[in-house]
Amino acid sequence: MEVKKDILWRVYLCFIGMGLFGVAILVKIFLVQNIEGNYWRSMADSLHTRYVSLEADRGTIYSEEGRMLSTSIPYFNLRVDFAADGLREKNGKRFTDNVDSLALCLSQLFKDHTQKEYKNILREGYQRKDRYFLLKRDVLFVQYQAVRNFPMFRLGKNKGGLIAETKNKRINPFKLLANRTIGLSRENAQNVGLERTYDNFLKGVTGKRLMRRIAGGTFVPVEGYDIEPENGRDIITTIDVNMQDIAETALMNMMVSNEAQHGTCILMEVKTGKIKAIANLGRQPDGSYWEDMNYALQVGEPGSTFKLATVIAALDDQYVSMNDQVNLNEGRLQIGKRTVFDSEPHPGQTNVSIKHAFELSSNVGMAQLAMRCYAKKPNEFVAHLRKLNLDKATGIDLVGEGKPVIKSTKSKTWSATSLPWMSFGYEVLVSPLQTCMLYNAVANNGKMMKPYLVNSIMEYGQPVKDYDPEVVMDSICSQNTLRQVKAMLEGVVTNGTGRALWTPYYKLAGKTGTALVANGKDGYKEKIYQSSFAGYFPANDPQFTCVVVIKNKANAVKFYGGAVAGPVFREVADKLYAIALEKQRPMRAAVAIDTLLAFKTGQGREWKTILNTLDLPMQGAVGNSNWVSPRVNGKKITFAAVKQAKGGVPDVTGMGLKDALYLLENAGMRVIVRGAGKVTNQSIPGGSLLERNQTIVIELS
Missing domain, CATH: 3.90.1310.10 (Penicillin-binding protein 2a (Domain 2))
Structure with a gap:
């Protein structure tokens, strides 16, 4: 009996447990469906959908x-x-x-x-x-x-x-x-x-x-x-496609003919600082050229184009004038353990004016000038270079502009020869765009403009943001200094290293540059030269500043700035000057009447409106209500009255369809129209006896 009770107790316990488990399942189903349903449905959706x-x-x-x-x-x-x-x-x-x-x-x-x-x-x-x-x-x-x-x-x-x-x-x-x-x-x-x-x-x-x-x-x-x-x-840029094509083509022609490594050509609008063209070409492994890097933004030793900054400093600090003498020492000068060489020797030339030393691009002359003015206070020279913003990037709206270097006596690499070498563009690092910015300031009567590439941001054809010209410095130097450096830059083309660029049609101003470039661990052994030319045109009313910098191949036969970069500058200037001249050229003869115009007989008041609106030359008078027929007499329009007989068929010869229908239908005639243009023939002559409901055929051509 005890065994039976024990078994029944266990069975009941199991039954109760199973019942409770079933109830728990039902409760959970209820919770999932009615309370937690949204949560689990979203979880399921997230496993099967995604954005x-x-x-x-x-x-x-x-x-x-x-x-x-x-x-x-x-x-x-x-x-x-x-x-x-x-x-x-x-x-x-x-x-x-x-x-x-x-x-x-x-x-x-x-x-x-x-x-x-x-x-x-x-x-x-x-x-x-x-x-x-x-x-x-x-x-x-x-x-x-x-x-x-x-x-x-x-x-x-x-x-x-x-x-x-x-x-x-x-x-x-x-x-x-x-x-x-x-x-x-x-x-x-x-x-x-x-x-x-x-x-x-x-x-x-x-x-x-x-x-x-x-x-x-x-x-x-x-x-x-x-x-x-x-x-x-x-984005609406400042780039002009035609100018870009001119700059790109001129640069490409020189790069190919001289097998150069890479080069850049920058064209800036003088008054605004807008970059109208910027070409950058690098030689590819197969010998072709492509825009692979923005060389205009890369810093390097600029060479002789930097001499402009040296003469601005010396003249503006009032240590010298352009007519003061400087010793060229026949193109060779020993300074400590280093020797300054001119790119070309100047036998027999010792004392020449600073202006002529600049025109000849004499390194010795610039070194002598810097030593005379700043040997005891080199940081004053450095300060003037920094005043010209040569230690700062231009801030153009492009990422990747190089960081310029204008060192001072506190720099680790400063030495006794740093000052003279800096004077002719070595031991400093600036970009071609910085050079362009400086030369553009001279062209712009001393006002330095920030270079930029974007005019406006547009949305659905409407501007949402405009970019205006930005003045970096109102004046980079005194007007007296400016007058002298302009004369020196023009003298380079008329009497210096840029003589081959001279043209009788308009004035050019600029500076050549030829710099020996270091090539990594090999240093200067391979004789790689960087040719450059920086200037503006026309010199008497500058519109554009142009800078060309080309890095030549090792041991290139042609490497002087005036022979490599100069012709690119001249080609760009010639083509832009020709375009401007064509736009400004006056007409050779007085305005003549275009006799291909469709002159039609019409009402006087309508012809008066046309004459006044188009400002056409006229002879005689035109009434408001009469019908007139125009004729070309020489260079003026004359009008003959067209009389319509009362009770007769209107004369619509020479009229447009609108006027012809107006007269004929108002006269009670049925009109059949053939052709298009103006009336050349009507089946019933004008002035004939008018009969009611008469049909007339008019032919237009």
Whole structure:
């Protein structure tokens, strides 16, 4: 008996436990369905859906005259939903009826597979019921337009199954022109140029698209859940495509002929600081040239173009005038253990004016000048260089500008020869753009402008941000100093190292430069020279400043600044001067009447309006109410009255259709019109007896 009770107790206990467990399950089901349901449903959704980014259309970069320099064009990835209801209804009759012709069209358009191969590809996707079947990548817009009209696909998404994924590709329509300055927008690498500087404006705001996972782990878009992207804004640059082409072509011609390593040509508008052109060419392994780096922003030893800063300092500190004498020592000067050489010896020339020493680009003359004025106080010379902003980057709207170096007596590398060597452009580091900024200040009557590349930011054709010219310094020196350095720069072309650039048609001003460049560990052994020319034109009314810097190959036969960089400067100046001259050229004869104008007989008041509006020369008077016929008499228009007889058929010869119909229909006539233009013939002559409801035929030509 005790055993039976013990067994029953255990059975009841198990039954009660199972009952409680069942109740607990029911309670949990209730909680999950009614209280925790939203949470778990969202968890389930998150495992089967996800958001993907929708890239905004990147803004376009334009030249100043409105031509595209960098823009985005759409490319498409074509996919097919082979499980679309409309495509599979009636046992896939729509697919079966169209697959042959669709395969043929795809084969003829893309030419990458035969019709049979495309048919097999389409059948494979259909048999798998693939809802996101990849048909073709990177399809051009014109190809996509054609595909949309192909058999089956033209029936729409539900019946045809076509899905197009859009993506944008960045292109520079002008290829080489200012390529490095405009920059590159790359998916997996850092942008450069203006594409990088103004990326926040250009890229817009990214959107989102909800994607749902289907069989096979593929994600397809969920319609109605897109957050549309905001397109990027456009950039209007200061670049002029024609000027850029001139600068690029001139630089390229010299680079190719001299087999140079790399070079740059900068063109700046004097009054504003706008960069109108900036060419940067580097030699590639195959011998071609491409815009591979922005050499205009790289710092280096400038050579003799730096002598402008030296003479500005000495003249402005009032230690000398341009007519004071300096000893050239026949082109050779020993300073401590180092020797200063001129690029060309000057036998028999000792004492010459500072102006002529500058014109001859004498290193010895500049070293003598610096030692005379600043030997006991070199930091005063350094201070003046820094006053000219040569120790600061220009601040142009491009990332990657090099850091200039103007050292002082506190610098670790300062030595007894630093001062004289700095005077002719060694032991200092500045960029070609800094040189351009300094020369432009001289051209601009002493006012230094900040160089810039962007005029405005545009959104839907309206400016949202404008960039105006910015003055860095109102005056870099006194007017007396400015007058002297202008004379010296003009003298380089008329009586110095730039004589070959002289032209009788307009004045040039500038400075040649030839610097021996160190080549890594080999130092100066390979005799690599950097040729440069910096100047402005026309000298009597400067419009543009131009700086050309070219690094030549080792042991180049031609390497002087006047022979390598100078011709590039001259070619740019000649072409821009010719363009300006053509625009300003007055007409050789007085304005004549264009006799091809369609002069028609009409009412006097209408002709008076035309004459006043177009300001045409006229002889005689025109009444308001009479009908007149115009004629060209020499260089003026004369008018003859056209009288209409009362009770007679109106004379509409020479009139336009509007006036002819007005007169004839008001006279009660039925009008038949043949041709277009003005009336050349009417079937009933003007002045004939008018009969009511009479029909008249008018011929126009």
